[in-house]
Amino acid sequence: MKNIVLIGFMGTGKTTVGKRLAGRLGRQFVDTDLEIERVTGKTIPQIFAQDGEVRFRSEERLVIQKLSRREGLVIATGGGVVLDPENVADLKRNGVLICLAADPEIIYQRVKGKKHRPLLNKKGKLREQIKTLLAARAPFYAVADFTIDTGNISSGEVANKIINYLDSLRTNGEL
Numbered sequence: 001m002k003n004i005v006l007i008g009f010m011g012t013g014k015t016t017v018g019k020r021l022a023g024r025l026g027r028q029f030v031d032t033d034l035e036i037e038r039v040t041g042k043t044i045p046q047i048f049a050q051d052g053e054v055r056f057r058s059e060e061r062l063v064i065q066k067l068s069r070r071e072g073l074v075i076a077t078g079g080g081v082v083l084d085p086e087n088v089a090d091l092k093r094n095g096v097l098i099c100l101a102a103d104p105e106i107i108y109q110r111v112k113g114k115k116h117r118p119l120l121n122k123k124g125k126l127r128e129q130i131k132t133l134l135a136a137r138a139p140f141y142a143v144a145d146f147t148i149d150t151g152n153i154s155s156g157e158v159a160n161k162i163i164n165y166l167d168s169l170r171t172n173g174e175l
């Protein structure tokens, strides 16, 4: 059974939707950031501050290698997972990649006031920071098999759309 892998920018709802989807499908849910925190014994902000982003990306790479060898999971990934083509190749090998998307303003409203994302740290310039990073990341999120705008719908509705998409793949014999 293939994994269902949620990719997409910070604040697009990967963790919330992933938990819901896993519950609906009776699958195990795994969040790559939580997995990194478990393995390292540090929080994501601590890893960035003490060891740097390069170290975070190598921990992330190890977690992806490990998880992509498993089957039947719902995996919520960190927003930067797709920057490494080897992560994408591993996840695609036995997974369906679903991208959750949202407009910059919606992302801004969702992430402002939250402190656990080291890459969104420009207090007065958070809107610009989101826009710039989102534009730079857009080509990487285009690797998805299916993309859903989560801007104006509930996490339950996003989960429904994913389930409908998976059903259509099954009907076409692609899953």
Ligand code: S3P
Pocket: 008, 009, 010, 011, 014, 033, 044, 077, 078, 079, 080, 081, 116, 117, 118, 119
């Ligand atoms: C990151 C996204 C974060 C986390 C880390 C880096 C990114 O995950 O992995 O702070 O590079 O976009 P979320 O997308 O779950 O916030």
